[in-house]
Amino acid sequence: xxxxxxxxVLAGLRLPQKTLxxxxxxxxxxxxxxxxxxxxxEYYPYRTELGMLPDVAGELKQYFSGKSLDNIQLVEFGAGxxxxxxxxxxxxxxxxxxxxxxxxxxxxxxxxxxxxxxxPKLQIKVAQGDFTQPIExxxxxxxxxxxxxxxxxxxxxxxxxxxxxxxxxxxxGKESYMLMGVDTKKDEQMLERxxxxxxxxxxxxxxxxxxxxNRELDANFHPDQFxxxxxxxxxxxxxxxxxRSCTRQxxxxxxxxxxxxxxxxxxxxxxxxxxxxxxxxxxxxAGWKREKIWLAPDGIFAIMLLHx
Ligand code: AVI
Numbered sequence: 011x012x013x014x015x016x017x018x019v020l021a022g023l024r025l026p027q028k029t030l031x032x033x034x035x036x037x038x039x040x041x042x043x044x045x046x047x048x049x050x051x052e053y054y055p056y057r058t059e060l061g062m063l064p065d066v067a068g069e070l071k072q073y074f075s076g077k078s079l080d081n082i083q084l085v086e087f088g089a090g091x092x093x094x095x096x097x098x099x100x101x102x103x104x105x106x107x108x109x110x111x112x113x114x115x116x117x118x119x120x121x122x123x124x125x126x127x128x129x130p131k132l133q134i135k136v137a138q139g140d141f142t143q144p145i146e147x148x149x150x151x152x153x154x155x156x157x158x159x160x161x162x163x164x165x166x167x168x169x170x171x172x173x174x175x176x177x178x179x180x181x182x183g184k185e186s187y188m189l190m191g192v193d194t195k196k197d198e199q200m201l202e203r204x205x206x207x208x209x210x211x212x213x214x215x216x217x218x219x220x221x222x223x224n225r226e227l228d229a230n231f232h233p234d235q236f237x238x239x240x241x242x243x244x245x246x247x248x249x250x251x252x253x254r255s256c257t258r259q260x261x262x263x264x265x266x267x268x269x270x271x272x273x274x275x276x277x278x279x280x281x282x283x284x285x286x287x288x289x290x291x292x293x294x295x296a297g298w299k300r301e302k303i304w305l306a307p308d309g310i311f312a313i314m315l316l317h318x
Contacts, residue, residue: 016227016264023268023276030219032165032251032279033113033140036090037222041117043215045091052207054200055161058311059191063094063159066189066304066313067101073302073315074153074187081152083107085182087141087162087174092121094159098189099129107133107152111141142170144177154186161193161311164248164282168292171282175296179318188298188316195283196310198242205240205249205281213238216251216278229263239275247288251279286312 015034022029036044048056082105086095089110099105108125112118122136139145147154156178163171178188205212216238220231239252252275259270284292289312290300298316305312 011228011264012226019223019227019229019263020266023263028268028270028274028276030276030278033142034222035215035219035279036113036117037218037226038116040215040218040222041090043211043218046211047207047215048093050207050209050211052203053212054204055191055193055311058306059159059161059313060094060097062304062306062311062313063097064101067098069302069304070098070102070189070315071104080104081106083109083152083154084157085109085111085147085154086157086159087111087178088113088158088160089118090121090160091117092125094191095125095157096128098157099125099132105132105155107135109135109137109147111137111139111145113138113140142166142174142177145181147181154182156182156186156188156190158188159191159313161191161281163190164193164284165279166282167280168282172292172296175293175298175316179297182318184318186318187301188318190314190316192286192289192312192314193281193283194305194309194312195247195285196308198244200310201242201249201283202240205251206238210238212240212251216240216253219278220253223263227264229261231261232259235259236276246280247283249279249281249283250277251281252277284312286314289314 018031047053084105089112110122118136122134126134217233220233223229224231235256236253239254241250243250254275255270258272261268286303293316300314301317302315303312
């Protein structure tokens with residue numbers, strides 16, 4: 011049994027507002043659902059960012075300064091399916107090394123075998139692990155650039171986001187860069203539609219965590235006794251995902267029982283949205299300086315280049 015997973019689940023379900031850490035969404039099935047979410051019309055962050063990346067990659071070099079730029083070591087945090095790195099690799103042949111860090115090892119291994127076929131000269135390293143923790147990288151002479159697309163930073167609490175940015179600075183070393191995708195505050199309807207898609211893929215993604223606990227933690231959740239809920243919390247500037255119990259029920263996890271009232275929720279994810287200036291303040295409190303911002307039409311998504 012995965013001990014860290016069990017400890018986190020028990021601790022979260024014992025809270026007055028039952029909570030689960032969103033990083034546990036991403037088992038093999040959850041990663042598949044997430045890939046499907048990315049193909050949805052309603053889920054604008056993925057396609058918007060992917061559409062921006064070729065131009066961003068084309069312009070990147072002019073914002074680099076300092077160290078030699080003949081070699082860039084690119085480090086992707088939470089690498090997943092490796093779709094987003096391709097436009098960078100195509101436009102920036104100076105990227106000679108690529109390190110992919112992700113929690114879902116199997117998914118990443120398949121994706122990186124694919125990448126190696128398309129970019130045979132690229133040195134690829136795969137690291138399975140929790141990228142929120144500092145990681146020892148064998149840093150070469152190359153300039154390091156972190157890559158954290160998809161607005162995954164939004165799934166951290168602001169203090170955790172700051173902590174992550176600080177630890178990424180340590181991981182990447184002096185004179186490094188960081189290219190980040192950040193989802194922006196916008197029209198509430200557009201936000202809520204992105205997390206309540208008409209094909210119910212996001213609902214399946216959310217409920218998959220129950221199936222995962224049943225399988226891995228000897229739990230007995232009935233996924234059909236919970237419903238998916240995603241709402242924008244304007245005060246806190248975040249989409250919240252919950253699983254709402256349809257009835258009064260009792261569930262066991264590894265021998266411990268938990269009571270649910272009808273309508274009670276498990277809070278499974280926050281997805282924070284930032285005004286660019288808000289994000290600048292966060293990055294600078296972690297020691298990064300914004301070098302450049304690219305905004306999608308109507309400002310619905312931002313890509314930022316930070317400099318250490
Ligand atoms: C991975 N992360 C940035 C996604 C998001 O938008 O917060 C996860 C997600 N949750 C529901 N849909 C997508």
